[in-house]
Amino acid sequence: MQDTMRPILVIGGGPGGLEAARTVAALGHPVVLVERRQRLGGTPDAERYAKLTHHFRDAEEAIGELVASVTENPLVEILTRSEVTGCEGEPGHFRVTLTTPSGAQERVFGAIIVATGFQHFDPGRETQLYNYYSFPDVVTLSDMEAMLKAHQVVRPSNGQPPERVAFIQCVGSRDRQIGNEFCSKVCCGIASKQAIEIKQQLPDARVFIFYIDMRMYGYWENELYWPAQEQYKVNYVKGIVSEILPKGDRLLIRGEDTTMGRPMEVTVDLVVLSVGMEPSSGTRQMAKLLGLAQNKYGYIEAGGPTGLDPVATSRPGIFVVGAAARPADLDDTFATAGLAAARAIATVRQAAVVR
Numbered sequence: 001m002q003d004t005m006r007p008i009l010v011i012g013g014g015p016g017g018l019e020a021a022r023t024v025a026a027l028g029h030p031v032v033l034v035e036r037r038q039r040l041g042g043t044p045d046a047e048r049y050a051k052l053t054h055h056f057r058d059a060e061e062a063i064g065e066l067v068a069s070v071t072e073n074p075l076v077e078i079l080t081r082s083e084v085t086g087c088e089g090e091p092g093h094f095r096v097t098l099t100t101p102s103g104a105q106e107r108v109f110g111a112i113i114v115a116t117g118f119q120h121f122d123p124g125r126e127t128q129l130y131n132y133y134s135f136p137d138v139v140t141l142s143d144m145e146a147m148l149k150a151h152q153v154v155r156p157s158n159g160q161p162p163e164r165v166a167f168i169q170c171v172g173s174r175d176r177q178i179g180n181e182f183c184s185k186v187c188c189g190i191a192s193k194q195a196i197e198i199k200q201q202l203p204d205a206r207v208f209i210f211y212i213d214m215r216m217y218g219y220w221e222n223e224l225y226w227p228a229q230e231q232y233k234v235n236y237v238k239g240i241v242s243e244i245l246p247k248g249d250r251l252l253i254r255g256e257d258t259t260m261g262r263p264m265e266v267t268v269d270l271v272v273l274s275v276g277m278e279p280s281s282g283t284r285q286m287a288k289l290l291g292l293a294q295n296k297y298g299y300i301e302a303g304g305p306t307g308l309d310p311v312a313t314s315r316p317g318i319f320v321v322g323a324a325a326r327p328a329d330l331d332d333t334f335a336t337a338g339l340a341a342a343r344a345i346a347t348v349r350q351a352a353v354v355r
Contacts, residue, residue: 003352006110007032007077008344009096011084011286014042016322016333017115018066023341024113025075029348032077032107033070034084034098036282040067042117047142050149052330053186053193054223059149087112087290091317092351110348111317113340114290114300116282118323121172121180121275129243130171130273137162137251138244138271140171141190148197155270157249161202162269166253167191168241169211173276182297184276185327188215191274192224192234199232208235208266210253217329239264244271277327286324291315300325311340317347 010021013035024031039045041063044052049059070076079100086097086106094109120142123132132138136156139147147153155162169191173184188211195207209228214236216225228234241255250267257264279298287294293301293314302325304312311319319340322333 003092003110004349005030006092006108006348006352008111008113008341008348009034009084009094009107009109010113010115012042012115012117012282012321012324013037013040013078013080014115014117014322015044015063015066015330016117016324016337017042017113018063018070019334019337020113020115020321020341020344021076022066022069022073023338024345025070025073027341027345028075029345030075030077032079032109034079034082036081036083038081040070040078040080043119047120048146048149050145051193051197053189054220054329056193059145084286084289090351091347092354094317110351111319111344112290113319113321113337113344114283114286114292114313114324115321115337115340116286116324117280118277118283118327119280121184121278123171123273123275125178126171126175126273130168130241130271131244132273135244135246135251135271137269138273140273140275141187141194142275144194144198144272148194148201151201153198153201153270162205164206164268165195165198165208165270165272166266166268167195167207167209167272167274168253169209169214169274171273171275172278174212180276180278180297182327183215185215185217186329187274187276189217189220189224189329191272192216192220192228194272195228195234196224196232199234206235207232208237208268210237210239210241210255212240213238218331237264237266277323279324283324290318292318292320302326309343311336311343317351319343 007030021033082100085099238259239257245252253266300320322328
């Protein structure tokens with residue numbers, strides 16, 4: 001094989017990895033996609049997302065199209081239930097050990113793209129008293145996605161549809177006490193999307209969103225925030241929730257209404273914790289194995305020497321995509337995946353010229 005056509009390795013089979021592999025192949029270059037799960041699709045597949053923010057596309061259908069775009073492309077080799085377990089070398093010639101179901105093998109790649117994504121914050125670590133592991137009617141955004149997908153929005157405690165639902169924002173984000181000072185970026189939009197979907201499935205339910213301040217990026221303001229209020233009558237309450245307590249067979253939310261400047265108590269049937277993002281275990285593992293610098297939150301440090309390349313890592317020839325580098329929505333993920341694909345191909349060609 002010519003050095004200019006040495007394959008590119010993509011680590012991670014979620015949206016970022018799929019888009020990177022698809023773009024590399026679309027540019028006529030061979031690519032190997034490694035995924036440790038048995039299935040492609042990443043978090044939207046593993047967590048059974050119902051619809052994608054912000055276009056309300058059916059998640060299974062949209063991710064299925066993305067998966068098909070790589071599985072049907074002869075330039076893409078896919079290795080599932082496989083992991084990267086070793087890496088040496090330099091741009092243009094990385095010797096990578098892949099551990100697959102059939103055993104370990106060493107392959108040579110021209111460049112590497114890391115797309116190992118994020119994991120949802122574990123609300124059991126939250127400093128507030130949300131009782132996720134104690135009260136069955138306290139769920140997370142991920143739990144709610146599965147309910148919406150199944151058209152079974154019910155109280156887990158009794159299987160009945162809730163009359164009053166509350167979202168609590170910034171669980172695991174913007175919290176100095178747990179070390180996550182950053183905004184996870186997507187939670188306000190996802191909560192608003194889910195609030196709309198709940199009202200579509202349960203028109204008589206009352207839905208509240210308790211927030212510190214709403215952070216709607218780009219077009220989400222008009223596409224999610226205002227329709228939720230004006231069309232679906234979702235109640236946004238600016239306040240800080242301090243604890244959730246049982247009250248009969250319901251839940252009592254206690255906190256402070258910061259607009260009114262007074263204590264607040266609201267009784268609901270179901271609470272949804274808007275848990276933020278953290279780097280996935282795979283991201284932390286790959287950063288260590290590949291020798292990539294991480295920031296203080298555990299994300300792979302991106303920016304490169306100039307600070308202006310959002311997909312460059314501390315190691316030349318290795319690039320990072322989407323939520324492996326920072327909290328990211330799908331638009332961010334796809335944009336960086338395309339850029340990383342272009343950078344990776346350029347790396348292979350430049351290395352061949354130098355050699």
